[in-house]
Amino acid sequence: AQSVTQPDIHITVSEGASLELRCNYSYGATPYLFWYVQSPGQGLQLLLKYFSGDTLVQGIKGFEAEFKRSQSSFNLRKPSVHWSDAAEYFCAPIFGNEKLTFGTGTRLTIIP
Amino acid sequence: GAGVSQSPSNKVTEKGKDVELRCDPISGHTALYWYRQSLGQGLEFLIYFQGNSAPDKSGLPSDRFSAERTGGSVSTLTIQRTQQEDSAVYLCASSLLGSGGYTFGSGTRLTVV
Known part of the structure; x- marks a missing residue:
């Protein structure tokens, strides 16, 4: 069965530190892969997406993600976080049926 | 419009009443989706x-839930005989098929009391 896992429910990072949020999927092929961010009281905003080609994709707000086929992973990274990055982050594959399947999300807290 | 618009932004209703939630997608977007976000259930x-294809209704939790999309644009999600467990944020999104990535509205927060 196809599934997506975000192993970290909550991550706390100091402002200026680097960040990596994990995402793993289970699927018989390579899905389309997306990361969304949801700030408190806000809607979902697309950060970046991967369809094919270059496995390192750049997104908005200084985020990037790397697709690793061998690990069935699509981890989100940022070299230096800002207080405004505090939010909930969702990994969301499309498993060939045009519907996003959302992970359970990772809540990011930034400390000064 | 410039984005996906949902109305109302907040709705409080009494248990057993029917509610209608509206979504105006981005003009020209052929695909429209409804999601529900609640504590403990995620998205x-x-x-x-x-x-013009038949909708994929596979995620509707019960026959109290229905939705329609008129003229390939505006969509209405209807919940009949609301229950407390229906309390959630209902999110609408639209996309161009194959373009990758949905644009989400800000959602309707439904509270059933």
């Missing part, structure tokens, strides 16, 4: 419309 797919 759940409800229904998907694509052009």
Whole structure:
């Protein structure tokens, strides 16, 4: 069965530190892969997406993600976080049926 | 419009009443989706419309839930005989098929009392 896992429910990072949020999927092929961010009281905003080609994709707000086929992973990274990055982050594959399947999300807290 | 518009932004209703939630997608977007976000359940797919094809209703949790999309544009999600467990944020999104990535509205927060 196809599934997506975000192993970290909550991550706390100091402002200026680097960040990596994990995402793993289970699927018989390579899905389309997306990361969304949801700030408190806000809607979902697309950060970046991967369809094919270059496995390192750049997104908005200084985020990037790397697709690793061998690990069935699509981890989100940022070299230096800002207080405004505090939010909930969702990994969301499309498993060939045009519907996003959302992970359970990772809540990011930034400390000064 | 410039984005996906949902109305109302907040709705409080009494248990047993019917509610209608509206979604105005981005003009020209052929696909429209409804999701529900609630504590403990995360983001759940409800229904998907694509052009003139029959909608994918596989995520609707019960027959109290229905949705329609008129003229390939505006969509209405109807919940009949609301229950307390229906309390959630209902999110609508639209996309161009194959373009990758949905644009989400800000959601309707439904509270059933």
